Amino acid sequence: MNAERQEPRPGDDPAVPAFERARTRRQMARAAGLHPDHWYAVEHSHALRPGAVIETRFWQRSIALFRGQDGTIGAVENRCAHRQVKLSLGEVAGCRLVCPYHGWQYDTAGRLVAIPHALFGQPMPRVRLAAFPVRERYGLIWLFPGDPALAEATAMPEIPEVEGARPWAAITVDFTWAAHHSMIIENVSDFTHAHLHRSYRPFTDATLIELRTEGQRVRLAYDVLVGDGRFSKHFVDRSRVRVDRMELCFEYPYQWSDTGGRIKHWCFFLPMDARTTRVFFLFYFDAIQIPLLRVPMPRWLQLPLLRAARRVMIRPLLAQDGGMVEAEQQAYERRPHAPSIELNPAVIAFQKLVVAEWRRHLEGAMPRTAAPAELA
Ligand code: FES
Numbered sequence: 001m002n003a004e005r006q007e008p009r010p011g012d013d014p015a016v017p018a019f020e021r022a023r024t025r026r027q028m029a030r031a032a033g034l035h036p037d038h039w040y041a042v043e044h045s046h047a048l049r050p051g052a053v054i055e056t057r058f059w060q061r062s063i064a065l066f067r068g069q070d071g072t073i074g075a076v077e078n079r080c081a082h083r084q085v086k087l088s089l090g091e092v093a094g095c096r097l098v099c100p101y102h103g104w105q106y107d108t109a110g111r112l113v114a115i116p117h118a119l120f121g122q123p124m125p126r127v128r129l130a131a132f133p134v135r136e137r138y139g140l141i142w143l144f145p146g147d148p149a150l151a152e153a154t155a156m157p158e159i160p161e162v163e164g165a166r167p168w169a170a171i172t173v174d175f176t177w178a179a180h181h182s183m184i185i186e187n188v189s190d191f192t193h194a195h196l197h198r199s200y201r202p203f204t205d206a207t208l209i210e211l212r213t214e215g216q217r218v219r220l221a222y223d224v225l226v227g228d229g230r231f232s233k234h235f236v237d238r239s240r241v242r243v244d245r246m247e248l249c250f251e252y253p254y255q256w257s258d259t260g261g262r263i264k265h266w267c268f269f270l271p272m273d274a275r276t277t278r279v280f281f282l283f284y285f286d287a288i289q290i291p292l293l294r295v296p297m298p299r300w301l302q303l304p305l306l307r308a309a310r311r312v313m314i315r316p317l318l319a320q321d322g323g324m325v326e327a328e329q330q331a332y333e334r335r336p337h338a339p340s341i342e343l344n345p346a347v348i349a350f351q352k353l354v355v356a357e358w359r360r361h362l363e364g365a366m367p368r369t370a371a372p373a374e375l376a
């Protein structure tokens with residue numbers, strides 16, 4: 001048994017300890033951010049129409065995400081260089097982001113390109129807001145919050161099954177939960193919580209049979225009965241897929257699972273701050289059958305079926321997880337020094353990786369001034 005029996009010491013701050021002051025592995029994991037030098041899913045593509053601007057956040061950093069009329073996406077520091085008003089409160093004109101207050105205009109590279117009022121004899125200020133590389137893939141908008149020079153060469157998840165001429169049926173589900181990302185990372189790969197989902201039975205009688213950390217990956221496998229719910233089990237084509245084993249991986253900073261090579265998912269985490277995480281689940285399937293007939297379901301029927309399943313089963317099931325990680329967050333904030341008992345070695349491996357990568361980030365971070373605007 002791996003118990004961290006860390007009772008408060010005299011003089012302990014009752015508040016949640018910051019990373020530098022954390023004493024236990026769990027406290028460190030709960031204070032760590034995710035390394036910014038990766039691509040992060042921040043929004044559904046369809047949620048950002050041409051001419052729209054929205055706010056997103058990466059680890060307390062507010063970012064204005066906007067789409068020009070030509071479809072190009074810009075992501076810039078969400079503070080006008082003039083009086084620091086959030087640019088996400090403004091609007092998009094053509095391909096420029098316009099501040100709502102005095103109308104200063106920025107392009108997708110964050111450059112101030114127009115001021116629609118008097119300059120009082122002064123030259124046009126040379127301003128360039130921090131701008132973030134963005135991409136669109138898998139129906140999602142991806143942002144690189146770290147060093148922009150690394151963006152191009154940094155790999156993002158490769159999911160060939162949902163691209164190409166005959167993509168698998170896929171659906172995306174997202175939630176914003178009031179919980180630290182490490183709690184969610186642990187939740188999605190730790191099958192000891194089958195009890196929570198006993199009415200849906202997505203995984204039953206799980207036994208951990210493999211666990212190994214390889215660099216930035218924690219790989220694990222369970223002997224487990226997958227998809228044994230009252231309704232779901234009739235839709236899984238067991239002649240084509242083995243449902244008695246599931247492989248999972250915390251492929252930092254993402255997570256995925258694979259059942260028999262035909263039922264898969266990825267999970268993308270957006271750490272908005274230390275107690276708020278947006279999480280995008282992408283599920284994709286190649287083994288859906290028509291119940292009773294037991295023949296493969298035609299492709300045109302798969303997507304409507306999955307959309308219905310998302311509403312009646314997948315969202316409610318994941319909402320159970322959301323309720324629990326939010327409860328865990330509240331409990332942690334009430335008693336951050338309370339003893340914790342962790343039985344699943346996979347959870348310990350996840351926490352170690354989260355802590356190690358955050359430490360690597362802090363050690364590598366150049367001392368930067370957090371200026372809202374840089375001179376061009
Ligand atoms: S605060 Fe943005 S234009 Fe003045």
Ligand SMILES: [Fe+2]
Binds near residue numbers: 187193321
């Ligand atoms: Fe769960």
